Amino acid sequence: MIKNEIAVLLEKAANEAQRRNLLPPIAMPEIVLERPQNPEHGDYASTLPLKLARAARMNPLTIAESLASLIQLPKEIERIAVAPPGFINFSLRSDWLTAQVEDILSAGEEYGNVDLGKGARVQLEFVSVNPTGPLHVGHGRGAILGSTLANVLASSGYEVVKEYYINDAGSQIDAFYRSLYARYLQALGRDAVMPSDGYFGDYMIDIAREIINEEGERFLDQPAELGRMGMAKVIAAIEADVRLLGVTFDEWFSEKSLFEHGQYQRAMSRLKEKGYSMEKEGAVWFSSTALGEDKDNVLVRSDGSATYFASDIAYHYNKFIERGF
Structure with missing residues (x-):
């Protein structure tokens, strides 16, 4: 990227300035390039001279002039200008910028991709909400952030595996099973009390009614099987919701499988x-x-x-x- 190339030019100029004793042997700060607010000041601006001034005990404008004089203009840059109190401004060539349009169009969706990862495998595990209820807005935010990060890594040359960890073992699953069984019995007109540590959301009533419509009273003596079916419906709903956000997973990993x-x-x-x-x-x-x-x-x-x-x-x-x- 041209921005990185300009940063390298500045670094080389600073090293050369030190070699020529135009700049004392001080540590180099991070070189940051910014877009000037005023287009007349060029396409990129560096405040490196201002950062060096105190440690070098020099006028930042003098540093800027020294660094600018040591930079060999590459074909992409039309001119370099120094501005008070110590900016170095870079203006890109118009014909070079115009040529980038063709490169962008020909590259299509691959434009901007880099090979930093060189095929290294990376796993991103995100969202991973307990399969005991529907997603809320916060979960959706996590899904979008995780998926975006996966896209960035994939475009940077990494082999990305997106994983959803299903917490389908432990006390919360037992509470879900008991809650659903109580709602199932209630929907069938039977007496049942919700467990104190249960899930009281209306969605549990909806799941119970849906199962009754599909299976009737088949689970009266099979609370565990009922719970498994209910949990499968929750997971299916979660998968459908994240798909609406454009988020998919390569792996849905079951916690229970670790034991099995x-x-x-x-x-x-x-x-x-x-x-x-x-x-x-x-x-x-x-x-x-x-x-x-x-x-x-x-x-x-x-x-x-x-x-x-x-x-x-x-x-x-x-x-x-x-x-x-």
Whole structure:
């Protein structure tokens, strides 16, 4: 990009100025180029002389004149001008700018792409809302930001995998199942009390009625199967909502699969082998203090259930060790 090329020209000029003793041997600040508010001041402007002035104990205008005199004009730049109190302004050639239109049109959607990543694999996991209810505006914001970042990385030469992590294990899923079963019974005219830790949104009533319309009373004695069907409907609704935003995922990864396919067990075994887990107070703990933390953290509760921390470790084990991200 021409902006980067101008920054390189300034850096080379500053180094040459130091070599010729036109500038003392001081550290170079970051070279920033800005678009002047007044078009008469050119297409790009640098305040590098102003940044150097204090450390160099020199007049910034003198620095600007020295740097400008050391820059060899490339074909893209028509002129360089120095302006008080210490700006260096760059004006691009009109014919070069006009030629860029043809380049842009011929490149199409590929215009502006770079190969910074050189094919390196990158995983972006975003949104990942619990499958216990619909998305809200904040979730949509996260979806748009994540998808935009994925597009930027893909256009920068990275192989991007977009992933949605489905939190379909743990206490929140149990609460969802019990809530849906209560709404299901109520919709069938049966007495049922919503659990105190349940999901009270009207959408649960809608899901229960939808399942009754499709399956009738089939789940009266199958609350777990009812819960799984309800959760599948929530996930389908989430996928439909993000698609309306133009957001898609390459992978919908189930937390439950970590336990079903052995990743959780392998991750816990590896921690034990490396000496990072221990048993105390009837539970299994991660030896966080050995790594500089203030306290250890529970991996497996005394009732045998895994904490979110443990499943997160298993998920990262799966991503970094088994899938190679």
